[in-house]
Amino acid sequence: MGRTSNAREKILGAARSLMAQRGYSALGTAEICKAAGVPKGSFYYFFESKEALGLAVLDEHWAMQRKDWERVLTGDGAPLDRLRLLFEETEAGQRAGQESCGTVLGCMFGNLSLELSNHTEVIRGRLQEIFDAQVDMVQEVVAQARQRAEITAEDTRDAARAVVAQLEGQVLFAKLYNDSTRLNVMWRNCLAILGAKASGETAGVA
Amino acid sequence: MGRTSNAREKILGAARSLMAQRGYSALGTAEICKAAGVPKGSFYYFFESKEALGLAVLDEHWAMQRKDWERVLTGDGAPLDRLRLLFEETEAGQRAGQESCGTVLGCMFGNLSLELSNHTEVIRGRLQEIFDAQVDMVQEVVAQARQRAEITAEDTRDAARAVVAQLEGQVLFAKLYNDSTRLNVMWRNCLAILGAKASGETAGVA
Structure with missing residues (x-):
C-alpha cells in the first residue's frame, strides 16, 4: 500500500501545481497523471472523478x-x-x-x-x-x-x-x-x- | 455583407453569454458556433483564434x-x-x-x-x-x-x-x-x- 498511497500523493501534488498555474477547467486527468508520473489508468483508482x-x-x-x-x-x-x-x-x-x-x-x-x-x-x-x-x-x-x-x-x-x-x-x-x-x-x-x-x-x- | 456581419455579432453574443456563465477555458469554438446558430466553419472567417x-x-x-x-x-x-x-x-x-x-x-x-x-x-x-x-x-x-x-x-x-x-x-x-x-x-x-x-x-x- 506504500506504493499506491505514494501515487495518490503524486497525483494530488501535480494537480495542485497545475491548478495553481492554469486553473481547473483547462486540465484533463491524462495531463495530471503525466505530470505526476503515474499511469493514466490509475487515476480512477484513487479519485472517482476530476x-x-x-x-x-x-x-x-x-x-x-x-x-x-x-x-x-x-x-x-x-x-x-x-x-x-x-x-x-x-x-x-x-x-x-x-x-x-x-x-x-x-x-x-x-x-x-x-x-x-x-x-x-x-x-x-x-x-x-x-x-x-x-x-x-x-x-x-x-x-x-x-x-x-x-x-x-x-x-x-x-x-x-x-x-x-x-x-x-x-x-x-x-x-x-x-x-x-x-x-x-x-x-x-x-x-x-x-x-x-x-x-x-x-x-x-x- | 449584412449577413456576414450579423453572423459575427451572433458569435460575439454567444461567446459573451457562455463566458459569463462558464469562463473561457472550458469553451470550444464549435460549442460557441452551435450556440450562435452559425456554421462551425465560419468561425475563422471572423476571428483568427479563440x-x-x-x-x-x-x-x-x-x-x-x-x-x-x-x-x-x-x-x-x-x-x-x-x-x-x-x-x-x-x-x-x-x-x-x-x-x-x-x-x-x-x-x-x-x-x-x-x-x-x-x-x-x-x-x-x-x-x-x-x-x-x-x-x-x-x-x-x-x-x-x-x-x-x-x-x-x-x-x-x-x-x-x-x-x-x-x-x-x-x-x-x-x-x-x-x-x-x-x-x-x-x-x-x-x-x-x-x-x-x-x-x-x-x-x-x-
Whole structure:
C-alpha cells in the first residue's frame, strides 16, 4: 500500500501545481497523471472523478493554510498585531511564489471561486465553507480589538468580510499585474476599514 | 455583407453569454458556433483564434461598461455622490443578472483575471488596461473629494486602487454565495477606505 498511497500523493501534488498555474477547467486527468508520473489508468483508482480530485486539492490546501492562520491569529500579541502579521505573511507567501514560479499565483480559493462557482455546486459549497471559516477567524480578532476599543467598526461580521474581500481584491490585482509589491498597501486599507483609532490611517496615508 | 456581419455579432453574443456563465477555458469554438446558430466553419472567417474572440468580447463589454462609468462618475453631483452611484449601479447590475440568469455572474474582468492572467499574456495585457482605466476614473473622483476636504486619504492612486479592489473582492463573494445583497455594504467600506470625514462611517456602522 506504500506504493499506491505514494501515487495518490503524486497525483494530488501535480494537480495542485497545475491548478495553481492554469486553473481547473483547462486540465484533463491524462495531463495530471503525466505530470505526476503515474499511469493514466490509475487515476480512477484513487479519485472517482476530476471533481473529487479538485475537492481533495482544496481540502489539502486549506488544511495547511488554516494551520498558518490559526498560528498567526490566535497568538499572544495584541489583536491588531496578529491581524497585521496575517497580511504580512500573505504578502510574503505571494512574493515567494513569484520568485519560485516567475508569476504571482494568487489565492487558489479566489481563483476557483471566479472560475468555477457557477458550474460545480460541490466545489462552490466547499469554497463557501472555507471563506466562512476565514471570516470567522478574522471576526474573532476584530471583536477582540473592538473590546479593547482599538477600532470603531460596530458590525464585526461585516467588517471581517470587508477585510477578507479587500485581501482577495488586492491579491487579484497582484496576480493580474504579476506584482506582489501591490500587496503592501493592504494593511493600511484594513485599518481604515476597521476604523482603527490610534493609527488614524487611511488608504492614502504613507 | 449584412449577413456576414450579423453572423459575427451572433458569435460575439454567444461567446459573451457562455463566458459569463462558464469562463473561457472550458469553451470550444464549435460549442460557441452551435450556440450562435452559425456554421462551425465560419468561425475563422471572423476571428483568427479563440483568443481573438476573447479579446473582442472583453473590448465590447468594456466599451459598454466604460460608458456607464463615465456617465455616472463625470456627472454634475458632488464627487462622493457620484462614486456612491457607481456602487449602487454595480449592485443593481448584479441583482438584475441574478434575476435573469438565476446566478450572480460577477465581474467578467475579475473572473478572467483569475482564470487566465497566468496563461494568456495578450488577455492579461488587455485586462490590465481595463483596470488601469477604471482606477483612473475612480482616482479623478477621489481627487475631487480630496480637494473639497471631504476625505482624508492622501495618496489618491492607492485609495482608488483599494476602492476597486474592495469592489472586486465583494463581487467575488456575491458570486460565490450567489447573493447580490452582500454588495450593499460596499459603500460603507468605500467611505472607510477613503477616510470620509462627514460620515464618520466604518465598515460596521449601520
